Structure formats: C-alpha cells, structure tokens
Amino acid sequence: MNKQTIKCVVWDLDNTIWDGVLLENSDLKLKPGIEDIIKTLDRRGILQSISSKNDHDAAMAALKSFGLDEYFLYPEINWNAKSYSLAQIQKNLNISMDAILFIDDQEYELQEVKSVHSSVHCMNACEYRSLLDDPRLIPRFITEDSAMRRMLYKTDQLRKQAEAEFNGPSEAFLASLNMRMIIAPADEHDLQRAEELTVRTNQLNATGKAYSYEELDRLRQSEDHQLLITELEDRFGTYGKIGLALVHMNETCWRLKMMLMSCRVVSRGVGTVLLTHIMQEAHRAGKPLLADFRDTGRNRMMNITFRFAGFRDKFTEPDGTMVLEHDLRSIPQFPPYIDVVVQQ
C-alpha cells in the first residue's frame, strides 16, 4: 500500500491564495477556484497552514474577510525564513516533513525551504488547479475522524495553551485533563478509520505495516484474533479514535502483532495504557505475551515504550522483525490520572 500521503498543505498568501500583494494593494481577489480547493481539502481531512512573509494581523483580517481564516492551523505569518516557519508548523502538528506540501509562487522560497528540509514536498502556485486530482491528497476513505480532523487539532491547540500556562510537573498537568480512554473490539464501522491509522501513524507504531480494510475485517472476525480500537477524550473534547492493537491468541502464547497510537496523543502518554490492558488480559488468560517490533527509523518511541514496560528480546524473525517478550510477573496498574473503560 502506498504510504506516501500528504497530511498538511502549507500555503503562501500573496499571489498564491489571492492575486496581488496584501501590503501594496487593498483590492485583493482570491484566485479562481481556490476557495473550493481549500474547503475540499479540509473535508478530506488534509490539514492546512500558512507560511507568508506578511503583517500577521492584516493577513488574518484579509483571510477573515474571505471567510477562510478558520481553515488554517498554526499559521506562520511573519518575516522569518520560510524554512523556519515550516519547522514550526511541523513541530506544532507533530507530523513528519515528508507529509507536508508547501505551495508558493516564488521559486526562491520553494528552493530555500527545500534546501533546509529536503524531504518536504514543494509545488509552484501556478500549478494549484491540479491539487484536487493529486493522488497524494486523495485519501482512500473519508472517515468521521478525517472530516473533523481540523477541529481535533484546534482542540489540541487549546490543550497546548493550557499546558504552557500550567505550573508543576508534566504529570500533574495530565491529571488536570480528566482523560477517559475507551478500549473496545473494533466494529465494522471502525475499519476505515483502523486502516487509516495503520497508514498514517509513524512514531508510536510497532511494525509500520499497513493493513487494508479487507485484512482488518477478516482479522476482526477471526476466532483467534482480537482487534482493539481505542478512543480518548478529556475536558476539552474528544481526540477521536486514536489507537489500534491486534493480538493473535495462539494455543501457547498471545502475540501482539500490531500496536499503534496517533501522533496527536503522543504527549498524553496513553500508549502504555493500551499495552497495560493487553498485558492484563494475557495474564488473565494465563498466556505469555510476545510483541512484534520492526524498526522503521521513525518508531523509536514505540521501542522504548515496549522495553520500559518490561519487554525483552526473545528472537528475531528472518524478515528482521524483533519479537519481544514480557514475563507478566509484574504488570503496572492503569495510571491514576486516566479513567479506562473496557468494553467487551
């Protein structure tokens, strides 16, 4: 399956979203069709941001007058180098550079960004009409989560502000969120989102293997597999369906074939919660627990999660997959700051 997807489009403003230069011209006109493009990308769950050398307040006011201001997350409207702006957006969204498409009308800016971030995708603004047909911008499914993705990130922005204003240990901040995590067997209507998660998730992804809808549907109904999906919410609202795990229940052992958590919840420390649940269940079933880990170059955090939860090397598969084992002699409790609801 093709994993080359764009998660975020970063737009320049002058002569890219609108014709003309804001600070020289009071009579700006949107480029023909641009409004439809921005709104369509938004419905597809593609995030959008701005990198523009402009006066911030004037530019936001212009966007507002076009009714487009709400569509952009973490806009960078200032006089910094665009490579710096891109780095800020990337950090704020917690996605990788190669999941960003940068659009600008000036070849100089495209080159400057590319020279610092070689993996970022660049496009000259004159090609903007091809955007909606670009396969990198056409997800296989539009899920409930993708349609509300921008809102999910907006809520995250509020959480980040609250965190920045919070004094005390980071753990105490987590406690102030009143988090609730629901762990449930994946239902048929979860499968599109489940496939999407296997394609989109990098950092907390144990194997990096993408699963298709059909595969997941088969596994969901298989007698000897458990496909679990988790949802997280807190006092700010829901994070959506953010975690997935696949357990193969053998005669002699349980084997965690896949486990992942959306990059949006990495800072919530909930990866370990799902892992703890599976450890508890394996223990209850009286089976040893194995877990697959494959180094993708991006998922070190998952490796650390496993090892710090007490997993150790067991053996390595011929394809390089490391198989880890937990002796289940000591299983951590769920953290006090999160309410875990397990549905059967």
Add this chain to the structure above:
Amino acid sequence: MDYRHVIREFIRDNLSIEHEGAAFSDDDNYFELRFVNSLFAMKLVQFVEQQFGIVVENDELDLNNFCTVNNLVKFVEAKKAKEAG
C-alpha cells in the same frame, strides 16, 4: 559534570513523586513506585542523550539502566568512560 544532581532534577520535574509529599531515594525504582507513561520514558532517554551527549543503543534500552537514579548515573558514567577510553 554532576550527573546525579541533573538526573534527580529531571525526575523531580517530570514525575510528581515529591510533589505528592513522598521522598524517593537514589535507589528507589520510580518505574515501580508509580505508573510511568511512554511519554516520560521517551523524554528520559532524550534527556540523557542530549544532556550528556551520548547515544543509547537498542540493547541499552533496558529498563534496568533507567529505573533508579543510581543505575542511571552508573550507566551514564560507564558510557562516558567508554567514550573517553
């Protein structure tokens, strides 16, 4: 560099053990004292790497190296000694 002091400070700022009024010694296993989430684990590894300029290899990602202040100090000292040697 005073590894011990810096490490203790990091643990204190990220886990609320002392905040809750409990003392912990340099031999206490904070992974056993309380639930330690994946975020803290990642931050701890990154902190050790950046602060002391070392790279933690896969086979060193052993909980034992990281679970007490004393073990972590020992681990960092051994890494630094290996580098210097």
